[in-house]
Amino acid sequence: MSPTHTEVTAGAAELDPCGQADHPDCGIRDVLDRVGDKWSVLVIVELANGTRRFRQLQRAIDGISQRMLTLSFGRMSS
Secondary structure (H helix, E strand, O other): OOOOOOOOOOOOOOOOOOOOOOOOOHHHHHHHHHHOOHHHHHHHHHHOOOOOOHHHHHHHOOOOOHHHHHHHHHHHHO
């Protein structure tokens, strides 16, 4: 066996859907529910550059309305 090739001895693993609250990947679903939309991602990218005031964010994110920015903050903080 070469160092770049590993022999697979078992079949494909069965994956359970993340539908039950006790599923280990449900935390991922919670995160995506909070930050998975277009505006939230853009807010996070802008905040990665440093602290910003509300109006600074609104000016920096082209096309976002005051309402959408407020809703994005609400979704991320809930």
